[in-house]
Amino acid sequence: xxxxxxxxxxxxxxxxxxxxxxxxxxxxxxxxxxxxxxxxxxxxxxxxxxxxxxxxxxxxxxxxxxxxxxxxxxxxxxxxxxxxxxxxxxxxxxxxxxxxxxxxxxxxxxxxxxxxxxxxxxxxxxxxxxxxxxxxxxxxxxxxxxx
Numbered sequence: 001x002x003x004x005x006x007x008x009x010x011x012x013x014x015x016x017x018x019x020x021x022x023x024x025x026x027x028x029x030x031x032x033x034x035x036x037x038x039x040x041x042x043x044x045x046x047x048x049x050x051x052x053x054x055x056x057x058x059x060x061x062x063x064x065x066x067x068x069x070x071x072x073x074x075x076x077x078x079x080x081x082x083x084x085x086x087x088x089x090x091x092x093x094x095x096x097x098x099x100x101x102x103x104x105x106x107x108x109x110x111x112x113x114x115x116x117x118x119x120x121x122x123x124x125x126x127x128x129x130x131x132x133x134x135x136x137x138x139x140x141x142x143x144x145x146x147x
Contacts, residue, residue, distance in 0.1 A: 054120065078101055078117040089137075090137055092136060092137055093115075093133050093138075096115065096131055100131075104117055104118045104119070111134065115132075117130070117131075129144035
């Protein structure tokens with residue numbers, strides 16, 4: 001006694017691997033999109049913080065001669081030429097962070113760690129400086145144009 005499967009059932013078994021592959025690809029795409037959304041949310045948080053810092057750095061009213069000097073906005077302590085004059089090669093990363101404050105961005109490149117200090121000062125114009133660290137010590141300094 002031989003049994004034969006209906007043609008539609010045979011076709012379904014033949015297509016099953018393709019369907020499974022499509023489902024796996026779909027799942028992978030959904031995971032990628034979820035990861036992209038998480039990254040975008042992280043970037044929004046960073047940009048919101050930067051916007052808050054810029055708004056604090058630009059008070060709405062002009063300072064008067066008798067007013068006490070305003071304390072720097074968080075994240076802008078590095079905007080001081082005297083502080084950059086104190087940064088020197090061989091200085092530790094901790095000393096740089098203590099002196100200039102936290103950088104706007106940190107990147108790892110070719111075994112070096114780059115500390116970026118940047119502030120947008122106009123549409124498309126930036127004030128920036130970088131400190132390159134190797135083995136947690138200053139190897140190179142690019143000072144911002146501060147006076």
